[in-house]
Amino acid sequence: MSTTAEPAAGDGELDLLVRRARLRDGRVVDLAVRDGRFVRVAPEVTEPARTEIDASGRLVLPGLVDPHLHVDKALTVGHGTAWPEGTFQESIDMTLERRRSYTTEDLLRRGREVLELAVAYGTTALRAFADVGTVGGLRSAEALLALRDEFADLLDVQVVAFPQEGLVRDPGAGALLVRAMEAGCDVVGAFPWFELSSTHAQEHLDEAFEVARRFDADVHAFVDDEPVAPQVHNLEQLALSTIAAGWQGRVVASHGCGLASYDDHLAERTIMLVRDAGISVCANAHVSLVSKCEHASQPIPRGITRVRELIAAGVNVVTGQDDVADPYYPFGRADMLEVASFLVHTAHLYRPEDVEHGLDAVTENGARAMRLEDYGIREGAWADLVVLDEGSTATDVLRLQPARRWVVRRGRIVATTETRREVRRGRG
Ligand SMILES: [Zn+2]
Incomplete structure (x- = not known):
């Protein structure tokens, strides 16, 4: 066990790693999860994880x-x-x-x-x-x-x-x-x-x-x-x-x-x-x-x-x-x-x-x-989050009503939604 305050680095495989998650403040970070909680929120996390999500710069909100x-x-x-x-x-x-x-x-x-x-x-x-x-x-x-x-x-x-x-x-x-x-x-x-x-x-x-x-x-x-x-x-x-x-x-x-x-x-x-x-x-x-x-x-x-x-x-x-x-x-x-x-x-x-x-x-x-404890996207909090398919600002999120690409609760993917939109131009 780590004896420092440094959260859980090097404690073996992560349960979940969400790569390239955009936060509301604009930062793009990796979110490392172990035992249901965020153990690292950092620009790059290199530890292996059992499950990975590539958010590709999509906005991630807490649940x-x-x-x-x-x-x-x-x-x-x-x-x-x-x-x-x-x-x-x-x-x-x-x-x-x-x-x-x-x-x-x-x-x-x-x-x-x-x-x-x-x-x-x-x-x-x-x-x-x-x-x-x-x-x-x-x-x-x-x-x-x-x-x-x-x-x-x-x-x-x-x-x-x-x-x-x-x-x-x-x-x-x-x-x-x-x-x-x-x-x-x-x-x-x-x-x-x-x-x-x-x-x-x-x-x-x-x-x-x-x-x-x-x-x-x-x-x-x-x-x-x-x-x-x-x-x-x-x-x-x-x-x-x-x-x-x-x-x-x-x-x-x-x-x-x-x-x-x-x-x-x-x-x-x-x-x-x-x-x-x-x-x-x-x-x-x-x-x-x-x-x-x-x-x-x-x-x-x-x-x-x-x-x-x-x-x-x-x-x-x-x-x-x-x-x-x-x-x-x-x-x-x-x-x-x-x-x-x-x-x-x-x-x-x-x-x-x-x-x-x-x-x-x-x-x-x-x-x-609701007085929820340990809520939010930060180290130590519960890993409850939703990855939005579109929109990086609050205005765009409410305007576009994006699909909830991944929903994660306590570090486990509990729902996914995929949408496909296509506009066919021309007379062909
Ligand atoms: Zn009512």
Whole structure:
């Protein structure tokens, strides 16, 4: 064994060597991997490796991160789905109706399909939301916990126990939330916005933080989910609850849409509280665009939180796929580069330095929101990465939506995609 701090040089064959990898800062380096971790990031590594990838100067990102995906709802709509009203409330009602008929087999089948898509598109860590409540009980949580174990060699899954029907509005859900955490869920979900008064929203948060304390778990709360509701202040309540619980840095807020409808003075103060509470904000702009505002009068609001102001204040801003072919959003393919593209479009992030925030949101910032340890392309970190077929800048990556040529998790190739594009000119 090497006794110096020099990482693992000369310890025999490497498990993986990624040659000529372009990093976001423009350096082209070799990435040497042993025992699932980067042991050398250097201009040239000469040690032999069991597996080699020649990235040929392609951009390499750390594994993509999706901090918000409803795995139990995924792929529940398609051909034959009726949306008579096309309202947000209808989406909520349809989900509730479907949850009555979830079977474990159905949850596992749809879950496998969406998690495999995520891996193929380069995601190596995601938060899977499992609805917990008196409708459906623990069925979703149990299925997602089984999937977490089944997919453990492909990606990190954190299962969120999520009280989708509320805690005050759904008597009995609180006890189920505790049971879901006892069964092994990783994160306590909260949905104060769904309660019918701010008093109940606070009771909901108090109960969720009590469970979080009991299980020493992080919290992921849905707040201010109404696009135009300047009177709803769940985000402020969440920030104050976070500080009171001493949970700074351990809380994510989705989607905070209402923040956009506050007057600027109030929004600024709320953003300062969110920053002080160390809350990450998960925007999921594409879902709001599609399913939250369509019945408003013109000009139609977009239902997207104040992304630029949050970033400017130093808040950790992330985004998640949220929904894949479910009653809230019939599109999506668990592709975080597509999701990042929606974020930069809707948040007016188009200058080169602004677009970097789009890639940060689905890599480093996502890792921070999920509190992933040893994340990133650096010596000592886990060797989770994705090699992109095209594009060397953030703007070009989001513009071109390149194929994920190789996806590597803990030093093992877990997915590959090859594409072939040909333009035939002339009349021949
Ligand atoms: Zn969601």
